[in-house]
Each structure stands twice: as C-alpha cells, then as structure tokens.
Amino acid sequence: MAKDDYFVMAYKLLSYLYACLKEGKDPLDSGYMDYDTKAFPVGEAYWQYLLRNLYQEGYLQGVALVPILGKTEKGVKLLPNVSITPKGIAYLHENSMMQKVKRALKDVKELLPEF
Secondary structure: OOOOOHHHHHHHHHHHHHHHHHHOOOOOOOOOOOOOOOOOOOOHHHHHHHHHHHHHOOOEEEEEEEOOOOOOOOEEEEEEEEEEOHHHHHHHHHOHHHHHHHHHOOOHHHHOOOO
C-alpha cells in the first residue's frame, strides 16, 4: 500500500491518537498531525478530506468544521481536545482494512513518533 493511501493514513492517525490517549499526551504538541510531512505526504485538500471523513464517521472528536468563503466543503480545525473516540478504537481493532494496513506496515517507528 502506498504511503498516501487513505487507509494507511487513517490507520497512522488513529493509532497515533490512541497512543496519545493511553500515554496522556497532547497530540497537537508533536507536530505529527499535519499534512505535507513524512508521516502524511499529502496536500492540504487530501488531509482535510481525511480528517473531515474520520470526524463525520465518528472516529475523531475535538474537530470543528468551519465554513470557508467560496467553498462548498467546510474546512477542518483541530481543537485542543482532539482525540480518538471509542468507535475509532473499535475501528482500529475490528476493521479488516485496518488490519491489512497494520500487517503491511512493518516498522512501528514509521507508524508513530516517539514521545
């Protein structure tokens, strides 16, 4: 699977948020949750699409959808309390596509930043 595949990025993001939740870390402190990075090598529009859909599916909380002048899609703003939801945790562990991604990612260091 490609690094910019939707499910790869969703797995990395949700896994990171779950690790932050368990460790009591602020996910926004590390700079990990941003587009055009090694972890998420995509442009802003794709990044917004990923966040918007994960939020709308109920896998994320602490996200605000804000109107953008001249655009039909709302923009995504990450709030200080952004985190994974229990539904997101279940998605990570029970979804067959997430399990395929987990098996495909061989190096855990590629998956999450160090705390």
